[in-house]
Amino acid sequence: MFLPLVMFACSPDPSPALLLAVDRDEDGEYRVAPRPIPELTDAQHMEGALGHGYRGGRIAIELFSADMGIRYDEGGRMDLDYDVIDDVAIPMDEDGLVLWTYYHTLSQVRADLNGLGVDTEPVWPIDFAYQPAFVGMDFTSGENAAYLGSGVHLFILLPDALPAVLPLAANPGVIRHEFGHALFNVLTAGDAYAQAPYDAGDDPNVTNKVRALNEGFADMIATLTLDDNDFFDLSLPSVTTRDVAADAVADATMYPENAEAYDPYALGTVYASFAWDLRELTSADQAVVLVVAAVDAWSAEAAWDDTDRWAELLLELSVAEDESLKTPLCAAFAARLPEHPTPETCA
Amino acid sequence: MTPTLLLSLFCGGGGVAHAIEGAEHSTAGVQLSAFALQTPARHAIVPALGVWASYTPRPWALTGELTLTRRAKTNDFYGVSAQLVRASALAELAMGTRPMTVHVGAGPALTVSSALTEWGETDAERITRADLGVRARVALDGPLGERLAWSWQVGVASRGVYNWDYDLGAGIGVQW
Numbered sequence: 001m002f003l004p005l006v007m008f009a010c011s012p013d014p015s016p017a018l019l020l021a022v023d024r025d026e027d028g029e030y031r032v033a034p035r036p037i038p039e040l041t042d043a044q045h046m047e048g049a050l051g052h053g054y055r056g057g058r059i060a061i062e063l064f065s066a067d068m069g070i071r072y073d074e075g076g077r078m079d080l081d082y083d084v085i086d087d088v089a090i091p092m093d094e095d096g097l098v099l100w101t102y103y104h105t106l107s108q109v110r111a112d113l114n115g116l117g118v119d120t121e122p123v124w125p126i127d128f129a130y131q132p133a134f135v136g137m138d139f140t141s142g143e144n145a146a147y148l149g150s151g152v153h154l155f156i157l158l159p160d161a162l163p164a165v166l167p168l169a170a171n172p173g174v175i176r177h178e179f180g181h182a183l184f185n186v187l188t189a190g191d192a193y194a195q196a197p198y199d200a201g202d203d204p205n206v207t208n209k210v211r212a213l214n215e216g217f218a219d220m221i222a223t224l225t226l227d228d229n230d231f232f233d234l235s236l237p238s239v240t241t242r243d244v245a246a247d248a249v250a251d252a253t254m255y256p257e258n259a260e261a262y263d264p265y266a267l268g269t270v271y272a273s274f275a276w277d278l279r280e281l282t283s284a285d286q287a288v289v290l291v292v293a294a295v296d297a298w299s300a301e302a303a304w305d306d307t308d309r310w311a312e313l314l315l316e317l318s319v320a321e322d323e324s325l326k327t328p329l330c331a332a333f334a335a336r337l338p339e340h341p342t343p344e345t346c347a
Numbered sequence: 348m349t350p351t352l353l354l355s356l357f358c359g360g361g362g363v364a365h366a367i368e369g370a371e372h373s374t375a376g377v378q379l380s381a382f383a384l385q386t387p388a389r390h391a392i393v394p395a396l397g398v399w400a401s402y403t404p405r406p407w408a409l410t411g412e413l414t415l416t417r418r419a420k421t422n423d424f425y426g427v428s429a430q431l432v433r434a435s436a437l438a439e440l441a442m443g444t445r446p447m448t449v450h451v452g453a454g455p456a457l458t459v460s461s462a463l464t465e466w467g468e469t470d471a472e473r474i475t476r477a478d479l480g481v482r483a484r485v486a487l488d489g490p491l492g493e494r495l496a497w498s499w500q501v502g503v504a505s506r507g508v509y510n511w512d513y514d515l516g517a518g519i520g521v522q523w
């Protein structure tokens with residue numbers, strides 16, 4: 001009788017007005033600050049309208065199923081330690097900061113995109129697994145965040161391999177990037193839980209090419225919604241290849257037909273850099289709306305084998321909206337994709 | 348050389364024989380443990396330092412423990428350092444002969460956790476919380492010569508109902 005009474009007495013307010021989270025401030029600096037997370041109705045157990053969190057659990061390949069699909073066996077309920085002081089929830093553990101940053105970031109990107117007329121609602125809710133075990137899978141990333149599509153529709157957060165840096169799982173850009181993958185899945189597969197058409201075929205080159213655009217699109221969502229061309233710098237200062245304001249240029253080796261061990265990020269960064277070029281000519285908000293519209297149009301064409309077509313469509317849609325973009329954007333296209341024939345819009 | 352002489356050479360002095368004779372003994376000492384500390388999402392492995400005292404009128408024993416552990420993480424954005432102090436009292440069954448006594452026991456535990464969370468330029472809050480729970484352990488102890496004692500244990504303790512910590516440790520102390 002006594003123990004439950006003590007626990008109940010200690011349970012903090014489940015939906016505090018503000019919670020500590022890492023965020024990008026108006027001045028462009030990232031810092032920890034009190035933030036509202038209206039969708040998070042239970043901050044202790046990480047449950048709310050955007051999805052529920054689970055601690056642990058296991059992700060396994062269904063070896064005996066026809067499609068060798070991936071399955072998540074749910075872990076336990078999250079149980080965060082915190083106190084509410086002056087209306088602000090303060091965590092007693094790094095996990096609280098990581099998880100509230102994660103949820104706040106999703107809440108923000110949802111508000112940002114919905115506000116711009118990009119419908120993110122089909123993405124929600126999306127559950128997440130915190131530190132799950134991997135069974136029968138080669139998942140060696142020590143510290144990361146990931147989106148699991150292929151019908152599972154789940155975020156994975158692996159928060160703590162590297163000491164003394166901001167965990168990728170608490171990096172607002174990384175979470176927005178992972179959200180970008182979920183949105184890409186919805187835009188191209190039509191449904192959050194649907195198997196994407198480009199994953200169903202036998203040609204790994206098609207799958208890999210779409211992976212490149214998928215990675216690029218995820219970086220576009222992160223860089224454009226944050227208006228930060230290099231969000232990786234917060235967690236991995238040594239990684240400079242993902243800066244979308246740098247000189248990423250496509251060459252033949254970036255396409256999977258010509259590569260042995262395929263790296264989708266190289267071509268993905270070229271696409272994201274082209275989207276950043278558009279942002280330089282317009283605004284981050286305008287660019288992100290056009291980028292999503294271009295994926296929609298590309299998906300409608302089912303041009304899975306031709307991801308450069310997405311860049312052509314972005315050009316087309318942008319120029320249709322503002323004729324004055326034609327000359328500078330055609331120049332940017334030629335600079336980013338020099339081996340690509342001149343698009344019709346620029347002819 | 349006869350077998351008897353060999354035996355006495357290996358066994359050395361009379362400390363062990365002396366300890367076996369007593370039906371009751373007491374030990375106290377310092378223990379170093381590996382804690383598997385339940386965090387909101389997993390069990391974090393952290394070192395812990397503790398002291399223990401046991402009074403053992405076989406086949407019973409009473410043991411008190413006080414354990415301290417700490418974990419911290421700091422980066423450019425925030426720092427969180429948390430200390431945990433646990434006091435427990437165990438009623439135990441004590442089995443075996445004095446060279447090695449096996450303790451199996453359980454009892455209440457009080458854990459006080461205190462976390463300092465720092466962020467921004469100067470912001471910081473310290474949160475302290477006390478949780479009642481239960482403690483259970485299986486331990487071995489025995490003499491090391493006439494006055495010293497060793498101990499080894501594996502245990503579990505709860506903070507409230509949902510958080511369960513595990514520990515594995517070894518210690519050295521005195522006996523009388």
Ligand SMILES: [Zn+2]
Pocket residue numbers: 177178181215218
């Ligand atoms: Zn990605």
